[in-house]
Amino acid sequence: MRTQIRQSLDKMFTAFAGSVVLLIAGVLLVVLVPMFRKGLSAVFFTETVEFRKLQMDLHDRGDERTLKQELERVAAARKPIYDILLAFSRGLDMEPRVKEVKNIYQQYGEYLNYRNTPKEQYTECRKQAKEIRDTILDALESMDKQVVLANLDKALAQKGNPTFKDTPVQHFFTVAEQYRKTAQTVDLTKRSEYLAGLRDVTAAIRQLFGPLPGEDEPPLPMDQYGATRMDMARKALHTLLWDEQWIADGPGKPLVKKIIARKTQFTGTELEPLFDRVEKNFNALLLPRHRFYWQYFIDDWVNSHYFGGIGPEILGTLLLTVLSMLFAVPFGVVSAAYLVEYASDNIWIKIIRICINTLAGVPSIVYGLFGLAFFVITISAIGKPCILAASLTLSILVLPVIIRASEEAIRAVPQTYREASLALGAGKFRTLVKVILPAAGPGILTGIILSLSRAAGETAPILFTGVVAMGPIPNFGTPAEWVRNPASIFGGLFQPTRALSYGSYDIAVGDRISMLVPHQQFGMVMTLILLILVLNVTAIVIRSRLSKKLRGH
Amino acid sequence: MKTVKNHFGVFAAVVLAVMMFVSIATAEEKSAVGLDGSTTVGPIGDAFAEVFMKSHNCSITVKKTGSGDGVAALIDGRCDIAMSSRFLKPEEFKKAVEKGIYPVAHTVAMDGVCIIVHPSNPVKELTGQQVCDIYMGKITNWKDLGGPDMPIVAISRDTSSGTYEVFHEKVLKKQNMAAGVEYVNANPQAYARVKTTPGAIGYVGLGFLDDNVKSLKIDGIMPTKQTIADGTYLVSRPLFLFTNGYPKLGSVIHAFCIFYLTEEGQSIIEAKGFVPMTNY
Amino acid sequence: MKLQEAVAPGIRMAKYSAQIAGKSKKAAAGFTRPLLLTPSEDMLGFLSGHLGRAALFLITATSVVAVFLIFYFVIRESAPFFFNKSFPAAMARIKEFFTDSGWYPAATEPRYGGLALIVGSLYVTLGSLILAVPLGLFAAIFLSDIAPFNLRQICKPVIEILAAIPSVAYGFFAVMVFAPWLQKSLGFSTGTNALNASVILAIMALPTIISVSEDAMSAIGRETREASYALGATRAETMVKVVIPAAHSGILAAVILGMMRAMGETMVVWMASGNAGRIPSPWWDLSQSIRTMTATIAGDMGETPKNSEHYYALFTVGLTLLLFTFSLNLVSEYLLGKVMKTSRGGK
Secondary structure (H helix, E strand, O other), X not given: OOHHHHHHHHHHHHXXXXXXXXXXXXXXXXXXXXXXXXXXXXXXXXXXXXXXXXXXXXXXXXXXXXXXXXXXXXXXXXXXXXXXXXXXHHHHOOHHHHHHHHHHHHHHHHHHHHOOOOHHHHHHHHHHHHHHHHHHHHHHHOOOHHHHHHHXXXXXXXXXXXXXXXXXXXXXXXXXXXXXXXXXXXOHHHHHHHXXXXXXXXXXXXXXXXXXXXXXXXXXXXXHOOOOEHHHHHHHHHHHHEEEEEEOOOOOOOOEEEEEEHHXXXXXXXXXXXXXXXXXXXXXXXXXXXXXXXXXXXXXXXXXXOEEOOHHHHHHHHHHHHHHHHXXXXXXXXXXXXXXXXXXXXXXXXXXXXHHHHHHHOOHHHHHHHHHHHHHHHOOOOOOOOHHHXXXXXXXXXXXXXXXXXXXXXXXXXXXXXXXXXXXXXXXXXXXXXXXXXXXHHHHHHHHHHHHHHHHHOOHHHHOOOEOOEOOOOOOOOHXXXXXXXXXXXXXXXXXXXXXXXXXXXXXXXOHHHHHOHHHHHHHXXXXXXXXXXXXXXXXXXXXXXXXXXXXX | OOHHHHHXXXXXXXXXXXXXXXXXXXXXXOEEEEEEEOOOOHHHHHHHHHHHHHHOOEEEEEEEOOHHHHHHHHHHOOOOEEEEOOOOOHHHHHHHHHOOOOEEEEEEEEEEEEEEEOOOOOOOEEOHHHHHHHHOOOOOEHHHHXXXXXXXXXXXXXXXXXXXXXXXXXXXXXXXXXXXXXEEOOHHHHHHHHHHOOOEEEEEEHHHOOOOOEEOEEOOEOOOHHHHHOOOXXXXXXXXXXXXXXOOOOOHHHHHHOHHHOHHHHHHHHHOOOEEOOOO | OHHHHHHHHHXXXXXXXXXXXXXXXXXXXXXXXXXXXXXXXXXXXXXXXHHHHHHHHHHHOHHHHHHHXXXXXXXXXXXXXXXXXXXXXXXXXXXXXXXXXXXXXXXXXXXXXXXXXXXXXXXXXXXXXXXXXXXXHHHHHHHHHHOOHHHHHHHHHHHHHHXXXXXXXXXXXXXXXXXXXXXXXXXXXXXXXXXXXXXXXXXXXXXXXXXXXXXXXXXXXXXXXXHHHHOOOOHHHHHHHHHHHHOHHHHHHHHHHHHHHHHOOOHHHHHHOEOOOOOOOOOOOOOOOEOOHHHXXXXXXXXXXXXXHHHHHHHHHHHHHHHHHHHHHHHHHHHHHHHHHHHOOOO
């Protein structure tokens, strides 16, 4: 081949290799950046007055007087909107009228009983009243103006009937007259459309501002407050102002989404000005402000993560990883020291090394199976999935990592250290403990930090051995109890816990409610990644300082 | 160099500090109640538990791993209340009696399994037989049902779910599903898949319906509170809480199991989208 | 009296000097005694040395104990799946597990056909290797031969961070960001499919492949490369024709380690592969959902009552997985042993 071709091939090769590395760096960014962007909005966001109200109610945070003033201002701004809404719905709502008519009929029955009417007269009067009642009910239910007016006239014809003078039946006629007036002005054919649209509008208003004044407090916390964040408020505003409908595009084709302004659905009614009002005064209705919600990392969640933070999950992850380190580090460091210092090259040592490498290669789900079979079931002292079982499983998982890192660190200690120590008369064990381990300290520490990060991120081993999606914070008792019964300090170890890793899985595919709050989902994953990145960067920094020191020697 | 010793000291201090913090944060005597089971009944269990933990001084753990494991946990004694979206199977009942557990069912709500499709799908109703054929792989394209020319993506709950059991029994008449059916692990996942996939069909509980998916009429009947409560809708079922024997009067478990009869409990059940046992 | 008065300071002095002498006596004892151990001290030293060694050996042997326990328990809990009736029934069961592709454990007549699961695992693993091996090799070549020292110091942490991101985070990304993108821009009927899982698994296997290949290539040594350059080869030709073949055992080990990582991964495939228990019907169609062994165990175990047949079947799946990865582990260790020999100057 000609030299030029070979040289250009060489250049292409180099360029390709370089671009692959750039691609890998790009992939890292593509994976991390969206999660950080959306996750940070769980901590830095624009809040509304509803959020401040929530914080005050749940955690007593914030100034009570200013909050009260703000709530009054907001109530004043919202009042006209509520008035419009209520007036319109009262004009349209048939249910109270239907109930009223049925009530009147019952009252008439009681009235007759009270008067001790004889049986036949009772049956006859009730029958006539029932006819009037049914006519009015038909009028209330019908959409056709002619039918309504005809029925109402038929009912009102009975008005002069002497049987019903001074009886509750007179109320029938008042209701019929009132409705006659409404029926002549309101366009009844559109009533069902108005009702459906009104339902959506009321739901959107509730999402924005919380329960309407005069309504009972809803049972679920997520309905008790309006939109707590401006991004959710804007979404609710969008639902308020625009309606989505799926329109047929043609036979055999999927429906097409059409977006219609709700204002056009209610032209000519009292409800029309509501939309402009809400849109123009949006800020005055919600009083937004920027907020750094650092308590996100401490608070517990409310209502399936709709509100609140991820404090217990972080605590659970910390407990699990620190406990697993407590079990794994002594075994790991001692094993590594033995393998480097004392081991001779016989068959047992070969077996041990093969086993350590095998442990490193076992899939994490098989660790979970083993943890379930051994720590939870076979060791009856534990007996159920709990923190102890989960951390024991995690400690076996990270054991090979610690052994490998410690071995490298101990091997990296220069031979001169050992020789000098031996020359001064120290024995092998004393050398190990007082000279070599401290010298290998930073390397071992790097290994510990890396295995911490590995243990924090693992989900499969803890799935069946001790993690739950919702549960109380593990209870370790009070100092008073510890004095009485020292063993109770370990009571908390036998309870299951939540964790960041499992929580991220559960919130990504779990509750429908979590889908409504993507900032919470991304926030949890972001916290996990942040924790692990911090640990890894620390390890990298320690290692680079260590290598600089060694090179300096 | 004291680095290693110092670091171990730091570690021990961190562990102690963590445990201190936790104990101070949660220092109360609490009685503990464990719930386990169905992901359909799960939201009701969660909501009840939240209300209960505030009003009664107790700690309630809710695990949502599926009706099968909830009942198994009750039989093994690992939980106090099992949430189940189906009644006990005969083998489970036998096993329970063998172990000395006498399961008592409390019906907390009624639920309907609604067949949902993407809102852009013009198909409005199907017969039970058609749904059965879809899931058995005999119908594979929407155009055979009067819809657009799109392949059908059938989504099912996994085999240990109570929702799956009811669907399997009442719609598929206990036949096996086709191999191409996608399995998801929980109701919300099924909902999310149908919401984002135009050609999808799936089934979820009544509580998961909203504007982002469209529920179909089956055999001419729309799943609503009324049709589910009187059983006219094909796939309606009661939701259960199982306890070991009737719970002791006055205990937290007893209060939990009758909470659905109170107004607050009923409003929670309705808010979650199920049909309360009374006053529908 | 006078005598006592006269002697008292002397006695005080004597006591004081005795005190000093006593303090330094211990210190001085080491210097004044001959450097010979008494027999008891010698015996004590011998015993404590050897006992200490034995104790340390036992602690080190916990890893062996752990491995044995893992194998024992997984085998023990999966044995009842096969051996609950007679031997022919057991053989039939094994045959069904490996050849039948219907996994219906909770049906009225349960079928435990693991073929779809095994094929699913192999499918995503191979898919991820097809993506990861070329990319990983090129990246390793870049890092070991092409990049200057400073650039290498920057790239190594980047790769370490890629390796450190937990699998849940990758699964989250796959389900929340990647799957909708696949559905929207590539028009797949479902975004959670084999392609999704393969790509994410490739990203996860890359760091392993890169680091092990790089070690293997560095172990070759400068002489081989310099000899090739001396004969007039360009860098590309050196890498392709000399270094890679010389390091082939290490690179093969890297590929196998990447394969182990991809096969053993649970969370990503559980969330992103769709969990449809079937073999894709045109076998090259990556846009269909598949189910892997790891996702089956993770998904079904929480809902299975202990000591039921389904439970034993799941342990059997775990055993299959364990045997696969264990054998791959042994092969990769053998290959890495060859690499170590070359780096120490063998071959």
